[in-house]
Amino acid sequence: MLYLQQSSCGKGWRFAASDHRGWILEGFPENQEQARLLQSSGIIPRHVVVLYAADTVLIERNSGKRLDPLTEEVYHTTFDWPSDVRIQQRLVEPDLSEEEMSKQLLEYHRNFPGVFQIYQKILRSINADQPCVDVLSQALTYVQTQHRSAAPFTPRMLFCGPPGSGKSLQAALIAQKYGIVNICCGQLLKEAVADKTKLGELVKPYIDSGYPVPDNIVMKILEKRLNAPDCMTKGWVLRGFPRDIEQGERLQKACIIPNRVFFFNLPYESIIERLSQRRIDPVTGERYHMTLRPAPTPKIQARLKQNPKDKEESIEKRVDFYHRNAKELEEFYEDAFYVNADQDPYPIFEFIESCIIKPLP
Template identity: 80%
Template sequence: MAEADAEDAARPWPPPAGAYAEERGLFQLLQNMLEELLIHKPDDPIEFMINHLKQNNDDVMLYAPDTVLIERSGGKRLDPLTQEVFHTTFDWPSDPLVQQRLVKPEGLSEQEVSKKLLEYHRNFPEIFHIYQKVLKSINADQPSVDVLSQALAFVQTRHRSAAPFTPRVLFFGPPGSGKSLQAALIAQKYDVVNICCGQLLKEAVADNTKLGELVKPYIDSGCPVPDNLVLRLLTERLSALDCLTNGWVLSGFPRDVGQGEQLQKAQINPNRVFFFNLPHESIMERLSQRRTDPVTGERYHTTFRPAPTPEIQARLRQNPKDEEENIEKRLNIYYSNVKALEDFYQDAFYVNADQDPYVIFEFIESCIIKPLPCKTIRSV
């Protein structure tokens, strides 16, 4: 019985439950609750956690030297006419008439401020004990605008967590933008499942599965496979144990917003989306010069990877889809849908695909392993 319970605990959560937990920060919440219990060791953990959840525990502490605090307090001057406050050091008014009517506001004297600071330092250990999760300390001895900027930047950023994370990565890009290479690199390094929609369809046909039999006539005739068949195949594959456990990187689907909505209804929700951008001339150069050796199956490129011998060069063939006319057709289909897809996947990263592949990989990798900040568009 205990072994069965252990096996159940080790099983991955189904996609809807995992997505719900990630979107609402449940893993981070559980981690934080456990930390608080271990720190405080309350006699009544339930009551303690109820009170803890009612509080905001992401605290920011401002600090400045005592001399600065005394100077700030003692240098204040008040304009009794406008009630505007100035300071003898920081923002003394230039108008002599305003200077003449300034008075020292009622409040603590320098001696009284010093006394209050001594009292604060005596009580600081007890105060600090209450706020054991001070996540950021900011030096207040700088312009207030800078202090505010640092505080806002901290509280608006989601910070790294030890909570579990299963990558569900979606790649979009025109033909020749390098999606397949980047997917292979990500899959190799992080052991996620690399799924190319086109390849998945071919494998289903080759394996003579029931879905493969339905897909085969479309593959043989070169016609697009209906969305419902593609979606059934994808749902089946992405629900397999290796995808649920390790995560996945998908390219080739969806091709339009309608397909994206179908993925969403099927509870297939990526948590990282990338759009690859590549200039038209670079696409044509990459694709139109590709050649294949019909004897060995080896792929070459007339500029970047030419055939090693004249004999091999003579027998190279071009895939019809790499002819310029067909490349233009594929590009037109992609560009007619990409703007709507960008609007659909608003929290996406944009990749300059016209650079060294390993520079691109490092950027994609950094976006996968770090948490998403506030909703803004990011690019490299």
């Protein structure tokens, strides 16, 4: 979930976040460019809540704020005054003046339409000029709802392509717009291990040793997930499986038959350029690209590490494995669409979307 708000709208709620429980982000993005940066990084919220109130109300709220310099707790002269006299005596006014507050609001109003355009399908506006309990109740009600799929049919889609071809990003964008379930086979196996299921216990030795998980185990996990109620009702987009014709035949035998298949095509030189220059900051976990998104400071640049999978010899093996099996898979899925992945993400997304709304073959 993502919170967007005008200053002093009262967005100070905090929720625990994890891979399984979800996350909440507030204060970012502040403009359309930042929103697109989130999308290009694969960070796709399911719900966006916009808190709004009249500028006069927000300026008045800000003028009543007081800060405890010892604990950094924020209080308010009208709505949240501490009962402890010692706390009252040490409170100080924030540095933000009424004039600076007005400038921030003006900047917000200037940038918000661009952000709204990105998230309008999943965005809910809530009036923050009401009791905090009511605002929280409306926000919780919205984030607990499930979006209906906007697709013209129940999508069952496969994304096939070499590493670095952008399958993950496009799957995330399609899943967000059409409300379908985004499934990565590799991630599904890791989740089974993390959840310590019986199948996960069978998968763990293979993942730990770096060997491929046997197809029969993968199929059991995939069948269970793709036959879950959310996949059956909303549809799904799957990547990472099948990787050869035998796996495709296993899917078909299990009656898991996609109605849209996309093959992403990307030249080897572009794959190398995209993957071999990726780096990760071991301190913050932030990901960078030596050309497209370099580290902001020399200090960060000096400590960046490369994932062994992104070394050229490893990339070459993975690409070679894909191309050895791609021809047979393309013949197996004879009605597939072919995507030129060597271009910006948004033209690719528009092409995929145009194929989704075409009649079934």
